[in-house]
Amino acid sequence: MKKNFDMPTEEFKKYGHELIDWIADYLKNIDKYPVLSKVSPNSIINNLPKKPPEIQEEMSNIINDFKKIIIPGITHWNHPGFMAYFNSTASSPGILGELLSAALNINGMLWKTSPASTELEIVTINWIRQMLNLPSNFFGVIYDLASISSLHAIATAREAAKELYNNYDIKKLRIYGSEEAHSSIEKGIKTLGLESSAFVKIKVDKNFSMKSNDLKKEIIKDFKNGLQPFCVVGTFGTTSTASIDPIKNISKICKEYNLWFHIDAAYGGSAAIIKDIRSYLDGVEYAQSIVINPHKWMFVPIDLSILFTTKADLLKRAFSIVPHYLKTNEDNEVINFMDYGIQLGRRFRSLKLWFVIRYFGSKGLQNIIGYHIQLAKIFAKHIDNDKIFIRLAPVYFSTVTFRAIPSTIIDEKELDNFNKNLIEEVNNTGKIFLSHTKVNNIFAIRLVISGIRTTQKEMENAWKLLKKKCKILEKEFL
Ligand SMILES: *Cc1c(COP(=O)(O)O)cnc(C)c1O
Numbered sequence: 001m002k003k004n005f006d007m008p009t010e011e012f013k014k015y016g017h018e019l020i021d022w023i024a025d026y027l028k029n030i031d032k033y034p035v036l037s038k039v040s041p042n043s044i045i046n047n048l049p050k051k052p053p054e055i056q057e058e059m060s061n062i063i064n065d066f067k068k069i070i071i072p073g074i075t076h077w078n079h080p081g082f083m084a085y086f087n088s089t090a091s092s093p094g095i096l097g098e099l100l101s102a103a104l105n106i107n108g109m110l111w112k113t114s115p116a117s118t119e120l121e122i123v124t125i126n127w128i129r130q131m132l133n134l135p136s137n138f139f140g141v142i143y144d145l146a147s148i149s150s151l152h153a154i155a156t157a158r159e160a161a162k163e164l165y166n167n168y169d170i171k172k173l174r175i176y177g178s179e180e181a182h183s184s185i186e187k188g189i190k191t192l193g194l195e196s197s198a199f200v201k202i203k204v205d206k207n208f209s210m211k212s213n214d215l216k217k218e219i220i221k222d223f224k225n226g227l228q229p230f231c232v233v234g235t236f237g238t239t240s241t242a243s244i245d246p247i248k249n250i251s252k253i254c255k256e257y258n259l260w261f262h263i264d265a266a267y268g269g270s271a272a273i274i275k276d277i278r279s280y281l282d283g284v285e286y287a288q289s290i291v292i293n294p295h296k297w298m299f300v301p302i303d304l305s306i307l308f309t310t311k312a313d314l315l316k317r318a319f320s321i322v323p324h325y326l327k328t329n330e331d332n333e334v335i336n337f338m339d340y341g342i343q344l345g346r347r348f349r350s351l352k353l354w355f356v357i358r359y360f361g362s363k364g365l366q367n368i369i370g371y372h373i374q375l376a377k378i379f380a381k382h383i384d385n386d387k388i389f390i391r392l393a394p395v396y397f398s399t400v401t402f403r404a405i406p407s408t409i410i411d412e413k414e415l416d417n418f419n420k421n422l423i424e425e426v427n428n429t430g431k432i433f434l435s436h437t438k439v440n441n442i443f444a445i446r447l448v449i450s451g452i453r454t455t456q457k458e459m460e461n462a463w464k465l466l467k468k469k470c471k472i473l474e475k476e477f478l
Contacts, residue, residue: 007059015059022063027078027092030453034430035079037072044073075433077302080453083462084435086239086267086399089451091299093359097352098301108346110326111334118335121350124357125306128294131273131362135285139312141340142304142349146266147184149291149307152319152341154188154231156289156311157260159318161230164258174222176200177233178210178245182264185233207394208243208439210234216253223257231260236281236290237268240437240446241393241401244268248283255286263290266305267450270297271369271397273362280396297372297398297450298365300356304349315340372398372449375459379447382463388470392439398449401439404466406474416443418473425469432462 047069076082078089090098108117125140143149154175162168173194177185179201189199200222202215219229232254234245247263254261263284269292271277284290289309294300309315320339328336338344360368376398383389383402393401403419423434423445437446445466449459 011059015063019063023095027453030076030079031081031431033071033074033076033079035076035081035433036427036430037075038430039073044069078451078453079433080451080455080458081432081461082451083447083449083454083458084433085446085448086296087448087450087454088293088295088297088302089299089453090301091356091359091452093355094299094301094352097355101348101351104348104351106348108348109338109344110328110336111330112328114348115334117346117348117350118337120348120354121337122335124350124353125308127357127362128292128306128353129308131365132269132281132292133272133278134290134308135310137310138290138308139310139315140306140308141315141337142306142346142353143341143343144303144305144349146182146264146291146293146296146305147187148342149266149305150182150184150233150262150264151188151191152307152315153260153262153289153291153309154185154233155192155318156309156315157231157262158192158194159314160260160288160311161228164230165228169228171195172226172228173198174200174227174229175231175233176202176215176218176229178202178204178208178235178238180204180208180210180238180240180243181233181235182239182266185264204243208238208241210245210250212246212249212253215250219253219257219259229257229259231262233262233264234287236263236265236272237397237399239267240439240444242268242395242397242399242448243393244280244396247281247287251283251286260289261287263287265290266293267296267399268397270294270365271373274366274370274373277373277396294353294356297369298353298356299360299368299452300353304353312340368452369398369450372454375449375454375456376400376447378456379449379459379463386467389466392442392444400447401437401444402447403442403444404470406470406477408474408477412442414477418477419443419445421473422466422469425473426462426465429465432458432465434462 106114106117108114111118121142129138175198186199200218202210205211222229232250234247234250236244251261272281288311291307293305295302295304316339319341376395380395380400383391388404388406389402391402409415423436426432435446437444
């Protein structure tokens with residue numbers, strides 16, 4: 001009788017080596033791939049069998065199909081020309097860490113179920129805390145995504161509200177964020193069962209930064225109306241324009257009214273390891289929670305998000321349920337991360353973070369991120385020096401928001417269409433991938449430089465393509 005049903009060791013080695021070689025060549029030649037996948041909807045589905053295979057298939061066939069069917073349907077986030085959304089790229093040490101984590105396949109729900117997972121998480125989070133210059137009373141926990149980190153932060157803020165109001169009423173809770181806040185905040189509010197009116201959107205100024213005077217006014221008004229303000233979400237690097245809310249002012253207001261201050265720094269947080277950028281985050285020491293995504297701009301393969309909070313006890317109270325079978329002898333001496341969130345099981349995510357921080361060092365990471373910011377500033381200068389393109393927001397990080405305004409087009413709708421076509425034309429080259437947003441209800445182009453393989457060459461190429469395609473489109477519009 002066969003005892004071990006898994007792939008034989010020799011076969012694993014053969015294909016393991018083959019795939020590492022494939023990955024190495026893939027990363028080396030990645031700029032030869034079109035950054036944006038060109039497949040049409042359902043083409044992958046139509047190329048795959050409708051029924052699962054009944055009998056064993058050859059590994060070589062599986063790998064061949066991966067190359068033939070799956071790869072064409074890949075949009076290459078690791079591509080140096082990927083400048084859409086907030087790019088997340090996987091560095092090679094991060095990929096190796098992820099590989100080992102897949103091989104170990106531990107579940108870090110309890111300290112006991114893999115002590116190294118819990119302890120490496122504590123150590124790496126502590127490193128990141130120091131790199132961000134956060135006070136030592138910030139406790140950290142790794143989740144998959146910023147959406148989930150913010151959900152936990154809001155749930156914990158709600159826990160705090162139960163102490164704040166002796167006539168606590170979930171229907172009366174109010175939480176504030178700017179109109180530029182990320183959609184994950186509203187999703188979190190929905191998920192937690194708060195009223196749809198619970199989210200109060202505060203207007204932004206011309207730099208897309210929350211008007212803190214308006215915030216204060218809304219809070220006072222809501223108190224007057226018998227509502228129960230409990231939380232303010234500030235954003236450090238908004239999605240559309242990467243703008244920064246006035247962290248210091250908001251923290252003062254939160255302190256004055258005893259509200260939870262959560263900072264969504266999913267993208268911008270990584271850059272706060274640089275001194276100049278960190279200064280915009282002053283006031284964070286009065287916040288109760290902050291989320292950053294090392295998978296976004298710290299070259300850790302997706303997914304890895306860190307939530308820091310000064311109220312670990314409340315976070316635990318909001319989520320901890322320990323059934324008999326999960327009690328251990330060490331419960332009083334250790335952290336069991338299952339107590340700090342919705343999920344029981346946890347992947348060994350800190351391993352890839354550890355690899356990345358050690359391989360590059362904090363100085364190395366500062367250098368790479370600093371370089372990205374520098375490139376974005378050069379790109380912004382190209383825009384500013386141009387007659388047709390205009391910039392729509394300040395550049396604090398590595399995100400530039402802009403659009404083209406050819407002199408021949410006056411109609412707003414036509415301008416929107418022109419810019420839409422322009423993005424399409426640039427993206428169709430397969431060299432550069434840009435995305436769009438709406439700024440003051442205007443269609444805008446967004447360019448983000450945060451990929452570990454992106455250099456000045458790709459940035460200049462993006463600019464060249466924009467100019468070239470713009471010229472061609474202008475002629476067509478005449
Ligand atoms: C990307 C982003 C999010 C969502 O991040 P996920 O990790 O994909 O959930 C939330 N807020 C901001 C500001 C972001 O940039």
